[in-house]
Amino acid sequence: MKELVTPYQVMEALATNLGKAYAKKAVKAEGTIQFHLRHEGEKIDCYVKADENELTISPGVTTNPTVALTSTLYHWLDLAAKRLNPIIGVISGKLKFKGDTSFFARILPDDIFNIDISPYADPVTAFEKNPHRHWTPPKNVFVINASPRTREGYTDFFVKAFLKGLESEGARVQTCYLSEQKINRCTGCWHCWLSGTGECIFKEKDDFEKVYAGCQDADLIVFAFPLYCDGVPGALKDFFDRAIAHSHPFMIEGIYKTRHPRRITKPQAAVVFSVCGFIEMENFQAVREHLRKISHNAHLPIVAEIFRSGAIYLHKNPLLYQKLNEVLLALEKAGEDVAKRGKVSRKNLRIITQKIDKASNFQKMSNYFWNEKIQSGENDY
Ligand SMILES: Cc1cc2nc3c(=O)[nH]c(=O)nc-3n(C[C@H](O)[C@H](O)[C@H](O)COP(=O)(O)O)c2cc1C
Structure with a gap:
């Protein structure tokens, strides 16, 4: 203590x-x-x-x-x-x-704290400030899918439509299902920084470096995840925590606050993609802010934030079939938008995030759905 x-x-x-x-x-x-x-x-x-x-x-x-x-x-x-x-x-x-x-x-010395960190200089780039203006279509897209339900999840179902759009513009898309990887939790020992090497105590003991290498090779990284307790699932948080080893410990000025220089300085962009159970889009507020902070600290500009609430309801409710198809088509177009221009058009974003039903209907039908599941003993959803 x-x-x-x-x-x-x-x-x-x-x-x-x-x-x-x-x-x-x-x-x-x-x-x-x-x-x-x-x-x-x-x-x-x-x-x-x-x-x-x-x-x-x-x-x-x-x-x-x-x-x-x-x-x-x-x-x-x-x-x-x-x-x-x-x-x-x-x-x-x-x-x-x-x-x-x-x-x-x-x-007293003049300034004992004035350490020369110029060898680690990693200033804000024009690309980070405005990726859309300096955009070139991504060749390699690396998707980190953080749903524990991997290929069976609604995250995968919805993100696939978006990835289809990216692929149709010639991007090579590779998906990593984070739950299939072994990623130990950061212990906060700071070996990575104190040793000056950036090497984690878990190097070669788990899959972190392999996953991180996939990110490094990419021009565009897609973080796809289901909303868990208003945030990212634990596996993705663990991944973000471990990625700190890939920055230097030194402090520099970022776009609007202090951050660390990176060990590898390659221009890359990110897409944040999430689905959730509740029907209101406000559910993504906290995670949106969280990911923005992470992206700033990682010098990784976010070019699109794609959120779809009521994901299960939209998929499962036959009465919403038209809306489901509208959303899927707009997601595909959003993928094309990002590939071509580094941003999603307002129109597509509006369709993706459209209100799909009244909260009272959602509550009533979801309660019916869960009650049926409990009664029938079915364990899939
Ligand atoms: C542990 C846990 C926490 C969740 N927390 C939230 C939440 O805070 N808000 C919400 O709207 N949905 C929440 N959900 C629902 C999931 O976001 C939703 O079921 C999502 O579609 C799951 O995607 P997946 O099938 O890819 O795993 C939670 C689900 C689980 C299992």
Whole structure:
């Protein structure tokens, strides 16, 4: 269990960082900084000593320090993090110095945090910002079908219509049924990052790299999945978690927030495709947002979000046969749209996502359906 951090431990951690930078300094100033810090009614006295060899911290008060600082712990941290200008700090009475304040500058490095990460530069590309404008028809499409019901699922049934459209435009489509693969869950050990290799502890122990290689070879990746508890099925989440190994640990600016550079920087796009049981399209709200975040972090622009609610109802209810055929045809056309232009036309999207029935009808007929199943003992759907 993680323990609470004490103010003195904070000071120790700062001194450790400073000590590392001090050891690298060509000219090492000698002297002592005495801190008289207040925090939540407590007094924390400690001093940092630099002796030309190393920089150490000790609790208590020393005699004749080079400089002494009296302040609250938070004001000192604000100063150390450059959130508080020292002159403003003195004028406002937040910081009180006694002695040679230039000593701070002589032992503090300019910027110990300025690491050169240019070898890992992976800036936002024009393609990622606007894939539709820079679109070339995909040659290789890799589908990750995350339905545990694989070929028997409604996900497969509906996505096949979309894939048919892609294929008709010359794309080579390969489907990976995630549930047929062994993908261990990320343990959060960070071996992939700490080792600097990107290699997971499960490398060669499961199928993750094989599936990931399929993604890497593709121009377009289709994530097809049934909605599970307003999100993606566990197997797909496990896949996303493991894919973090394929990014570097460093932090860079993304399109609208911080993210990591990738280890392989190839322009690729994604399609998010999902079906669900409930009838309302709002059911996809959370997963839509989730996948958008994942796609941003993966530098993988989404060119189409295709969602179909009430999937079982649409397939099973004979009264909806016309709508089912409309949806299937529009899905096929959506596949052609994506292949040709990198986006689905509004018209096709409208047909795919059309309202298929009143919620009250859906509830009544679904209840009848499930009751029949329970009564008859049939276990397929
Ligand atoms: C564990 C589980 C969780 C589900 N959660 C939702 C949900 O949150 N919202 C919804 O509308 N449907 C939900 N469903 C229904 C599935 O999305 C729906 O049955 C879908 O058509 C299944 O696709 P498949 O046949 O490819 O597996 C859930 C199904 C299961 C088995």
